[in-house]
Amino acid sequence: MKALVLAGGSGTRLRPLTHSSAKQLVPVANKPVLFYGLEAIAEAGITEVGLIVNPRAREIREAVGDGSRFGVEVTYLVQEAPLGLAHAVLVARDYLGEDDFVMYLGDNFVVGGIRDLVTAFRAERPDASLLLTEVPDPTAFGVAELDAEGRVVTLEEKPARPRSDLALVGVYLFTPAVHEAVAALKPSARGELEITDALQWLVDRGRTVRSTRITGYWKDTGDAEAMLEVNRQVLESLRPRVEGSVDAASELRGPVVVEDGATVVRSRLEGPLIVGAGTAVRDSRLGPYTSIGPDCVLADTSLAYSIVLNGARIEGTGPLEGCLIGRHATVAPAAPAPHRLILGDHSEVRIRS
Template sequence: MKALVLSGGSGTRLRPITHTSAKQLVPVANKPVLFYGLEAIAAAGITDVGIIVGDTAPAIEAAVGDGSKFGIKATYIRQLAPLGLAHTVLIAREFLGDDDFVMYLGDNFIVGGIDAIVDEFTGSRPDAQIMLTRVSDPRSFGVAELDPDSGAVRSLEEKPKEPKSDLALVGVYLFTPAIHEAVASLKPSWRGELEITEAIQWLLDNDRTVNSTTITGYWKDTGNVADMLEVNRLVLEGMEQRLDGTVSDDSEIIGRVVVEEGATVAGSRIVGPAIIGAGSSITGSYIGPFTAIDEDCCVDDSEIEYSILMSRVSIRGTRRIEASIIGHDAEVTPAPRVPRAHRLVLGDHSKVQISS
């Protein structure tokens, strides 16, 4: 079995962060979200991985390399325009050959990995297997309708205005080579894309077998700020305390806090779960729960909580930043006036003045 990992999306819902960073490389607990997916694929025993890339190809390729650090062999496949999930299957035809494969959306996060569904698929080998989860507003997803008696998949629809159920497709699909015939039959949808939901519907209409698994565990499409912060919170909650860096005697560490080797904490209070990346300096500051501070950041005389700081961020003399994502090399400094709290989504190399 092979894997096809989709990492070509532009991430419009995460702008301005994604003006300069690939959305799949935005860190969760100081590790790019894409890496969690690659690790899950490797853990399922799949080593031959095609990675679909777009405009951010250089950044993705630099981060993943040949894939050996994940235990996989990475092959990069360029998608010149975002023409849909089914289009990625079309352009990856030579790589996929006649092998079964798993399609994994590179900005999705699934707790527990994909081992169980891969085993289920290989055991029964339907033409397609989809993962479903119940959501409060299915209009933003592909939606499945199941037969109320048998539970079989009856129909699929992409982003319906009037959903037939609350069962959304999770960004993991498993296929036999039968999907290639389905994809070849498609025409662009009203969105101008080749929809994978329509390809799976083609399989259903042509009496092919499509199985579904409804998951009850945690799944997130990390396409917006709120979801990124929520996934960051979840991952941080699973960490154990580890203080490999330097923590001064006048600092207070409470709960599950990770201070990476090379990081320094002086005169500060850190309440976990939180992580301080290698080379970062925390001085005279408060770092609250669910905060991930990446490598080589500087936080001085400031308060931060429930936030993600990407590498080389500098924050000085700032009171109360929360629910924020701050991009690489951003600077936040005091300005004459200050609200009680700040909520920031800053792109790379931003410079913001905030009063102390």
Template sequence: MKALVLAGGTGSRLRPFTHTGAKQLLPIANKPVLFYALESLASAGIRDVGIVVGAHARDIRELTGDGTGFGLRITYLHQSRPLGLAHAVLIARDFLGDDDFLLYLGDNYLQQGVTDFARLAAAAPAAARLLLTPVADPSAFGVAEVDPEGNVLRLEEKPDSPRSALALIGVYAFSPAVHEAVRAITPSARGELEITHAVQWMIDRGMRVRAETTTRPWRDTGSVEDLLEVNRHVLDGLEGNVEGKVDPHSTLVGRVRVAEGAIVRGSRVVGPVVIGAGAVVSNSSVGPYTSIGEDCLVADSAIEYSVLLPGAQVEGAARIEGSLIGRGAVVRPAPRLPQAHRLVIGDHSKVYLPS
């Protein structure tokens, strides 16, 4: 079995970060989101992985290389612009050949990984197998209607009146039959070849499409809020470890990971927190669920439930929370300007100004 990982989307909900980098490379606990997907595939015993890349192909190639570091063999497949998940399958035809494969959205985080799903797909073949999860608002997702035996009857994309609460997670298993389906469908109203349309095409022609349901944590990290929540979840499983320098005037509480080359001085850090190599935390308070990237500076500040990308600087900030601060960004207090009052006062008025 092979895998096809999609890492070519524009990430419009994460702008401006995705103007300068791939959303799949944004960090969760100081590790790119994409790495969690690749590690999950390797753990499932998959070795041949195709990564569909777009505008930020060079950045992804530099970090993931040929896949050796993950125990994988990676092939890069260029998509000139994001034209839908089914289009990604279409351009990967030569790489996929006639093998069964997993399709994995590279900006998704799935706590349980895909080992059980991949084993089931191999042991009980079907034309397609979908991983689903119950959600509170299915109208925001692709939704599957499933019969009591686990057969998928119908798929809908963000329906106004959902037929079920089972949302597509973004992990699929396909047989080679999908290649005929992606060639047969036409672009949707938004100009994309939708994988849901391809799967529905298979269902309409009597092919067997199965559903697997999970209630384990899953997130699409396509927004700042979701990325921070995944960061919180991953940090909940963090083990504390201090390899960097922590001076006697600092206090570490709970599970705190200080990477080699990082410095903490005169500060209080309450975990779970991860501090990357080369980062400096000075005279500051760092609260739970914060990831501080490599070479960051946090000085005379208070911060919690936030993610700092490599090279970010936060100085003199009274309190920051629920924030995503980009690479090389600088946060400092504004200069104090002389106070002034601009008045338009009618005849015979009285105005009392503070001295």
């Protein structure tokens, strides 16, 4: 069995952060979202991974490499344009051959992994298997309608009038039967080859399409709010660890990680919280539910429920909450009232007091 991981999207909902960085590499708890998916695939016993990327994927190639750090072998497959999930399967046709495969969206986050799902699929081998979860706004997702016995009846991509509240989670499992379905597709009104149409093709021809309702946590990390929520979820299981320097005038409460080379001076850190390697913190109050990347500077500031990427500098700010601060961004000085900032890489913001 192989895996097909989709990492070619441009991340428009995370702009300006993704103007200079792939959305799949935005970190959660100081680790790129894409890495969690690759680890879940390896943990499920799959070692061959086809990684769908766009033509400008240098950053992803450098971060993932040959996949050996995750225990997998990565083959890069270039999708020239974002023409749909089913189009990605078409691009990967030669690589996938006649193997079963799991298709995993690289910006999705599934707590608990996919091992049980893969094990069940290998044992039963339906033509397709998909994950479903109830969502408050199905119009933003692919939606499945089930009959009274729980069988998949209809599937539709981002319907204006959804027939159910069951959204497709970004994990699908297929036998080679899906290739015939994909080859028969025409572009949708969105101009894309939709994976929901491929699944519907299989259903209409009496092929076996099974679904499982996800019981754990799942999130599409496509926007800032989702990124912050997933960051919070991951930090819930953080274990305290201090490898850097914390002076006697500082206080650490709850699960706090201070990575190697980081320094904390005259500050209060409330976990769950990660301070990345080489980061300097002084005269500040940080956390909870905050991830600070490596080589940052935080001085005379208050920050909580936020993600700060590597090299950022935040000085002299009042209370900041719910922020997503890009690489090498600068924030200084701050007014006493709370501010919420979402900054792209190398940004600089100066707030009038």
